[in-house]
Amino acid sequence: MLRGNYTARIDPKGRLKVPTPFRRLIDERYGTEFYVTSITGDNVQLYPLPEWESIEKRLLLLPSRDPSRIKFLDRTNYYGQQQTMDAQGRVLIHPLLRRSSGVIGDVVVLGYLSYLEVWELDKFQQRLVDNPYTEDDEVAIAKLGI
Numbered sequence: 001m002l003r004g005n006y007t008a009r010i011d012p013k014g015r016l017k018v019p020t021p022f023r024r025l026i027d028e029r030y031g032t033e034f035y036v037t038s039i040t041g042d043n044v045q046l047y048p049l050p051e052w053e054s055i056e057k058r059l060l061l062l063p064s065r066d067p068s069r070i071k072f073l074d075r076t077n078y079y080g081q082q083q084t085m086d087a088q089g090r091v092l093i094h095p096l097l098r099r100s101s102g103v104i105g106d107v108v109v110l111g112y113l114s115y116l117e118v119w120e121l122d123k124f125q126q127r128l129v130d131n132p133y134t135e136d137d138e139v140a141i142a143k144l145g146i
Contacts, residue, residue, distance in 0.1 A: 001025075001111070001113050001114075002022055002025060002026075002111030002112065002113055002114065002115065002116055003111040003113065004021070004110070004111050005108050005109060005110040005111070006019035006021065006022070006108075006109050007106060007107070007108055007109070007121075008106075008107055008108075008109045008118075009105060009106055009107065010093065010098065010103055010104055010105060010107055011090070013092070014092055014093050014094065014095060014098050015086075015090035015091065015092050015093070016044075016046075016090060016091050016092075016093055016103075016107070016109070016118060017088065017089055017090050018046075018085060018089045018090070018091060018109070018116070019109055020089070022109065022111060022116060023085070023089045026048055026085075029048070030048035030049065030050050030051070031048070031049070031050075032084050032085040033048070033049035033082065033083075033084055033085075034046050034047060034048060034049060034052075034082070034083050034084070034085060034091055035047045035049055035052035035080055035081075035082055035083075036080060036081055036082075036083050036091060036092075036093055036094070036097070037075075037076045037077075037079045037080030037081075037097075038075070038076070038079040038080075038097055038100070038101060039072070039075045039076060039079075040075070041075075041079060041097070041100035041101060042100075042101055042119075042123065043101050043103070043117050043118060043119045043123075043124075044093055044097055044098075044101050044103055044117065044118040044119075045115055045116070045117055045118075046091060046115060046116040046117075046118065047114075047115040048114075048115070049082070051114045051115055059072070059073070078096075079096065079097045079100065081094050093118070101118070101119075101120065102120040102123060103118050103119070103120055104120075106121065107119060107120060107121065108121050108124055110124075
């Protein structure tokens with residue numbers, strides 16, 4: 001599982017050096033292909049390609065004109081590109097998504113179990129403030145026995 005967070009840097013060419021602990025796990029489990037995308041444009045989501053393909057299989061279960069499917073694909077295709085991690089562990093984030101998300105220079109890379117999210121640090125910290133962990137969240141997680 002991809003968990004925790006690490007700081008990283010987007011180089012001047014727009015490449016993210018995937019933090020070593022994440023890179024080791026991804027190399028062992030998934031290989032070097034990613035689908036790099038976003039739903040909102042506020043952050044970058046790096047899906048190991050097998051995880052993204054699993055999402056696509058589930059989307060195929062919906063009718064092709066389902067409005068939610070279309071909205072999801074509109075956004076993930078607009079922001080998305082398939083990328084290969086190079087030998088130095090770098091993944092290119094294309095300019096449109098870099099500009100939209102503000103991920104330039106120092107960033108935070110967080111593990112979300114099956115994929116990574118990349119955020120501009122101040123934007124992520126504001127997200128935590130704007131979306132506090134509530135008692136309702138506690139109840140929902142407690143239902144899982146956590």
